[in-house]
Amino acid sequence: MHPDFDLDLLYLNHAAIAPWPKRTVKAVADFAAEQGRLGSKRYLAWLTVEQRLRERSARLIGADSAEEIALLKSTSEGLSFIAQGLDWQDGDNIVTIAQEFPSNRIVWETLAERGVALRSLDLSTSAAPEADLLALCDPRTRLIAVSWVQYGRGQRLDIAQLAAACRQRGILLCLDAIQGLGAIPFDLATSPVDFIVADGHKWMLGPEGLALFWCRPELRDQLSLTEFGWHMVEAMGDFDRKSWRPAESARRFECGSPNMLGIHALEASLSLLEETGAAQIAGAIEARVARLIELIDQAGFELLSPRAPQRRAGIVTFRVPEADQSALYQRLMAQGLMCASRGGGLRFSPHFYTPEHDLQRAIELTKVSAQHQHSSPSNSSP
Numbered sequence: 001m002h003p004d005f006d007l008d009l010l011y012l013n014h015a016a017i018a019p020w021p022k023r024t025v026k027a028v029a030d031f032a033a034e035q036g037r038l039g040s041k042r043y044l045a046w047l048t049v050e051q052r053l054r055e056r057s058a059r060l061i062g063a064d065s066a067e068e069i070a071l072l073k074s075t076s077e078g079l080s081f082i083a084q085g086l087d088w089q090d091g092d093n094i095v096t097i098a099q100e101f102p103s104n105r106i107v108w109e110t111l112a113e114r115g116v117a118l119r120s121l122d123l124s125t126s127a128a129p130e131a132d133l134l135a136l137c138d139p140r141t142r143l144i145a146v147s148w149v150q151y152g153r154g155q156r157l158d159i160a161q162l163a164a165a166c167r168q169r170g171i172l173l174c175l176d177a178i179q180g181l182g183a184i185p186f187d188l189a190t191s192p193v194d195f196i197v198a199d200g201h202k203w204m205l206g207p208e209g210l211a212l213f214w215c216r217p218e219l220r221d222q223l224s225l226t227e228f229g230w231h232m233v234e235a236m237g238d239f240d241r242k243s244w245r246p247a248e249s250a251r252r253f254e255c256g257s258p259n260m261l262g263i264h265a266l267e268a269s270l271s272l273l274e275e276t277g278a279a280q281i282a283g284a285i286e287a288r289v290a291r292l293i294e295l296i297d298q299a300g301f302e303l304l305s306p307r308a309p310q311r312r313a314g315i316v317t318f319r320v321p322e323a324d325q326s327a328l329y330q331r332l333m334a335q336g337l338m339c340a341s342r343g344g345g346l347r348f349s350p351h352f353y354t355p356e357h358d359l360q361r362a363i364e365l366t367k368v369s370a371q372h373q374h375s376s377p378s379n380s381s382p
Helices: 022-038 043-061 075-085 103-114 129-135 159-169 217-222 260-276 278-299 325-334 356-375
Strands: 069-072 093-097 117-121 141-147 172-176 195-199 211-215 316-319 340-342 345-348
Touching: 022 260, 043 069, 043 211, 043 260, 069 075, 075 103, 075 141, 075 172, 075 195, 075 211, 093 103, 093 129, 103 117, 103 141, 117 129, 129 159, 141 159, 159 172, 211 217, 260 278, 278 316, 278 356, 325 340, 325 345, 325 356, 345 356
Parallel strands: 093 117, 093 141, 141 172, 172 195
Antiparallel strands: 069 211, 195 211, 316 345, 340 345
16 A cells, blocks of 8 residues: 555545545644644644645646636536636527536536527547537537546546637637546646636545636636635735725635635645656556456456547446446445446546555455345345
């Protein structure tokens, strides 16, 4: 096991909620103990941790400055800011993917009352999703909203290709990056999207309730604000000032008090990712995913995730033939194998530190559990 982790389970569920590294557990414990003893006495020191988190987040995506990073409550909040902030016109349309997570679907569906249509591509029927997404666009397409990596079966889009085409056509590109950031490198220089949103509790190994939000600086003023408070004004801290204006930086999207507990946690987790290196992490995940696919093939299971390395990230979804997939999932979870039931099968999602022997153990446990299911009296013929 990696020295920064201390797990008691077979953990293949980073695409859902990741376990915290030891340093993150310590950062939260230390913060709680300090606040219990001293209250807010060291608040200025907390602000330095917040600044480090913005800087690490900026480096994670290749942003020019920490000032471009907003720290929000969730991916859903960031997507909602975009959906409710753009100046939509009756007859506009948005292009997306039919298999999006509800966070990246519901926000756009709410715009129907403003005359904005939602056009969806069925990934299961598309051999070239980038081209097919663009084929759904017309002169009234304002935005393409997609996940970098689809949550159910893990199909990865070529964001560099899609971003270049969107820029050429004058279409905004919104990227839900929650299933990619922390697992595979990203750089705005080569993938110039317009918006990035990602909560920290998956591949970034952080807590729930804290997400990074990046908006192309030229677009900040074009997003009408929908949340207001003391923290989002330019003269933050001047509490007696009657006049105000939104902050010039991305802080304009942070209406109230920051989640300092979450900030300490995510900053610690991102420090581990930075020390390890994005390329090394991506290579380690790819090696584990390739090994999982090899084991799945050897076991005679049906792979549902893409085989091509450029089309996948950290998610491997598969079916066990003739098995009740939902019941099999419940049995595996009861035996200490953390995974998910997604995309019509079992979803395994290892991270860079996952011991390779855990992959073999997980597939063996799946085989035994499936055999037990087939041989149980409830599945036998009378």
